[in-house]
Amino acid sequence: MGLQLPERSAVKRLRRVSLAALLGLTFVLLAGCGSETQGERLGMPDPVTVEGEATLDLWQGAWIAALATGVVVWGLIFYAVWKFRRRSDDEVPIQTRYNLPLEIFYTIFPIIMVIVFFDHTISTQNTVLNDPDVPVENTQYIVGQQWQWTFNYPDEVEGDDGEMVNVYEVGTGARIPTLHLPVDETTRFELRSPDVIHDFGVPGFLIKMDVMPGQENHYQVTPKTEGTYAGKCYELCGVYHSRMIFNVKVESREDYEAYLQSLYDAGNFSEQPICGGDDARTQAGLEEGEEAESASEVANGSGDESDDEEICA
Numbered sequence: 324m325g326l327q328l329p330e331r332s333a334v335k336r337l338r339r340v341s342l343a344a345l346l347g348l349t350f351v352l353l354a355g356c357g358s359e360t361q362g363e364r365l366g367m368p369d370p371v372t373v374e375g376e377a378t379l380d381l382w383q384g385a386w387i388a389a390l391a392t393g394v395v396v397w398g399l400i401f402y403a404v405w406k407f408r409r410r411s412d413d414e415v416p417i418q419t420r421y422n423l424p425l426e427i428f429y430t431i432f433p434i435i436m437v438i439v440f441f442d443h444t445i446s447t448q449n450t451v452l453n454d455p456d457v458p459v460e461n462t463q464y465i466v467g468q469q470w471q472w473t474f475n476y477p478d479e480v481e482g483d484d485g486e487m488v489n490v491y492e493v494g495t496g497a498r499i500p501t502l503h504l505p506v507d508e509t510t511r512f513e514l515r516s517p518d519v520i521h522d523f524g525v526p527g528f529l530i531k532m533d534v535m536p537g538q539e540n541h542y543q544v545t546p547k548t549e550g551t552y553a554g555k556c557y558e559l560c561g562v563y564h565s566r567m568i569f570n571v572k573v574e575s576r577e578d579y580e581a582y583l584q585s586l587y588d589a590g591n592f593s594e595q596p597i598c599g600g601d602d603a604r605t606q607a608g609l610e611e612g613e614e615a616e617s618a619s620e621v622a623n624g625s626g627d628e629s630d631d632e633e634i635c636a
Contacts, residue, residue: 337580371527371552371573373449373545378529381447385440392436451530453511454544459543463502464596465487466558467521467534470563471495474502475596480587489593490586491580496571501570505579506549514540517598522558525571531557 370376407416449455464475473495478487494500502508514534516524524531532540555565575581586592 368526369530371546371548372529372530372633373547373548374454374543375527375529375558377450378446381443384443389438395527427549431532454543457509457543457545459511460508461505462509462513464513464515465502465523466517466535466596467523467560467567468516468596468598469518469561470566472502472523472556472567472569472599473498474500474569475584475594476586479583480592482587482592488587489596490583491591491593492586493591493597496563497568499568499570501551501572501581502554503546503582504571504573505574505576506544506546508576509545511543512541513596515596515598519560520558521556521567523554524557525552525554527552533558549573549575 327412343495352434367379367382370379379563409416461479462477464477466475473491475489475491477489480488482488492500494503495564512523514532516534516536516609518536520536521534527543528562530542530544532542536541552571552573554569554571558564562569
């Protein structure tokens with residue numbers, strides 16, 4: 324009974340062909356990655372900020388690397404299964420106890436991949452949270468409370484006494500607030516909560532972040548396209564969590580300043596950023612008597628604003 328050993332030349336030829344096919348498939352995957360459609364963005368929304376583009380690049384790069392690695396690994400597995408299959412009952416394949424170069428490669432290469440991923444992740448994180456090369460032109464205090472949002476614009480409007488004041492918009496159970504942003508300017512969001520954990524996010528920003536009591540979280544955005552976008556709370560924060568929706572309006576600097584002035588003219592100003600009022604927790608028309616009248620006055624800015632002007636800075 325003789326032994327049937329595989330031919331070395333055939334193995335080498337098939338290995339070259341398989342490697343070329345794998346490389347070709349990898350290049351096809353790379354070439355198919357764009358940013359025009361959601362499929363090309365691998366499920367990500369269309370970014371409307373400069374920072375969102377950096378997040379999208381990280382997302383696509385990670386998928387490209389993962390797909391390329393998967394193609395190579397699965398290709399080698401199927402190649403080995405097919406090439407070194409048993410062809411007859413008396414065949415004994417070549418026995419390899421170890422291969423030092425190969426073992427060094429599959430130990431070092433994953434470490435290199437992790438280092439590269441870590442470097443790109445930290446770079447993107449710095450771009451989104453606090454890019455030292457990009458000066459922050461506006462700072463807004465975003466307050467999430469049960470169950471609506473308050474948007475503060477500190478030091479944006481000059482008061483009658485010549486001092487810069489904070490202007491604000493308070494959402495209520497019956498009115499969805501709108502956050503205004505100037506286009507092509509970097510705005511830093513300071514996130515605050517006086518009660519429970521919320522989560523502030525806009526799909527087009529490609530980032531959402533927890534708003535936590537006692538934790539001063541922040542990130543920055545540079546909108547590049549004017550328009551109106553929808554945002555919401557992404558953390559289950561209580562019974563009326565579904566109320567915590569808002570709009571974002573990206574507009575020109577002139578329209579932005581006119582809006583802030585309108586808040587001041589309406590009496591929605593204070594020395595410091597504030598939390599929302601009790602009307603964020605109620606629904607107009609559901610209360611009766613003095614409580615309903617008081618809630619309505621606070622919502623309209625004409626009543627006792629002691630709850631509205633709780634400092635949330």
